[in-house]
Amino acid sequence: MFATASQTIGPFWHLIDDPAWFDLTRFGAEGERIAIEGRMTDGAAAGVTDAAIELFQTSPARSASFPGYGRTATGSDGTFRFVTIRPEPLSGPAGARGNALQAPHCGIAIFARGLLKPLFTRVYFAGEALNETDPILALIDPPSRRPTLIARQIAPARYHLDISLQGDAETVFLEF
Amino acid sequence: MMIDTTPFRALTPDTQPPYLAPEYRSTVLRSPRSAPVAIPQTITELTGPVFTAPQFPPTDNLALTDGREALGERIIVTGRVLDEDGKPVPHSMIEIWQANAAGRYAHPGDTHDAPLDPNFRGSGRVFTDQNGAYRFVTIKPGAYPWGNHHNAWRPNHIHVSLFGPGFATRLITQMYFPGDPLLDLDPIFLATPDADARNRLIAAFDIGVTEPGRALGYHFDIVLRGRHATPMEN
Numbered sequence: 001m002f003a004t005a006s007q008t009i010g011p012f013w014h015l016i017d018d019p020a021w022f023d024l025t026r027f028g029a030e031g032e033r034i035a036i037e038g039r040m041t042d043g044a045a046a047g048v049t050d051a052a053i054e055l056f057q058t059s060p061a062r063s064a065s066f067p068g069y070g071r072t073a074t075g076s077d078g079t080f081r082f083v084t085i086r087p088e089p090l091s092g093p094a095g096a097r098g099n100a101l102q103a104p105h106c107g108i109a110i111f112a113r114g115l116l117k118p119l120f121t122r123v124y125f126a127g128e129a130l131n132e133t134d135p136i137l138a139l140i141d142p143p144s145r146r147p148t149l150i151a152r153q154i155a156p157a158r159y160h161l162d163i164s165l166q167g168d169a170e171t172v173f174l175e176f
Numbered sequence: 177m178m179i180d181t182t183p184f185r186a187l188t189p190d191t192q193p194p195y196l197a198p199e200y201r202s203t204v205l206r207s208p209r210s211a212p213v214a215i216p217q218t219i220t221e222l223t224g225p226v227f228t229a230p231q232f233p234p235t236d237n238l239a240l241t242d243g244r245e246a247l248g249e250r251i252i253v254t255g256r257v258l259d260e261d262g263k264p265v266p267h268s269m270i271e272i273w274q275a276n277a278a279g280r281y282a283h284p285g286d287t288h289d290a291p292l293d294p295n296f297r298g299s300g301r302v303f304t305d306q307n308g309a310y311r312f313v314t315i316k317p318g319a320y321p322w323g324n325h326h327n328a329w330r331p332n333h334i335h336v337s338l339f340g341p342g343f344a345t346r347l348i349t350q351m352y353f354p355g356d357p358l359l360d361l362d363p364i365f366l367a368t369p370d371a372d373a374r375n376r377l378i379a380a381f382d383i384g385v386t387e388p389g390r391a392l393g394y395h396f397d398i399v400l401r402g403r404h405a406t407p408m409e410n
Binding site: 001002003004005006007008009010011012013014015016027042043044046048050054056057058062064067068069090091092093094102105106107109111112113114115116117118119120122135136139140165166167170171172173174175176 | 181184187188191192193194195197200201202203204205206207208209210211212213214215216217218219220221223224225226227228231258259260261262271272273275281282283285286297298299301335337343344346347348349350364365367368373374376377398399400401402
């Protein structure tokens, strides 16, 4: 059997949107709360105003108070915002590449009109020493594109990550 | 919690649509120009969110809103969610949304000049059972025009969103209806190169699912990525 073909989420997916889902801490999670915000743009540098962005993280460990998953809609200017718990370092991929610790990160999935299948990427956090040795960031060549996955700190516990679907500053997307 | 660290298999070429499909105009400015970077699957990709019905309450009858029946042809959609080895995906959340019977979404962005139905909101959520089976009741969505090209019409479809066991199994797709003449003209449907893969997006009419005097039945199985076989299974 083959996995079912993906199809676009389309422009009217907000019928399933629950605005509360931007906050991954809403079930009473404990830990350091951080905000992750940014703006998504297309190949003409216009804001992507109808996308769904999903955030998934396995640290802190998932539980009833922290399912580790959030989703938000981009706004009329392409901006988005999540509130979550700061992740800890994670074990690395098994196998030949060794078990180098992964820097704190969250997985990101992007769905939108014009995307027939999701785009996957990650958000890392500026200032984390492990970013320098992260086994996934290390796969991105040229290294000059790695910062497209690293959110910059704009205030205490507040991070900013722009996502460019296409163009000179195009975000690095991942396949796994 | 036990974590299955067996990686998910790669998707089979041509059974999935590309990012850039120029016939579907919105892909032109939204498809990355650089190929994605292949990474090994780590705990972030091998595991996924866990949804429970108490936190994410099911809504399995889209045809009924506050006790009032939506307009349209009532249908039952049922099937199983399986992995590529045919194993059921149990207790997994499915989100559903669609246009009303006239081909209009209950969405402020939908400007199609077709009537709204006050008794149809068009969204639902169900969970698979221990055998991977799911079922919901709705009305058959109408076709609607869109601006992609001259005289463009989307075939009747229901949007379906699935999570499965890992972030790598996340899937959003569309369920189509058999015999729809718009399928052969639809650049979204046609974007998947493999014809068999496309045709698996079309539900089967099922008289066994059909309920006498009440609703037509459709069967639609959904397959999520499977894991690599372990030596034990060979």
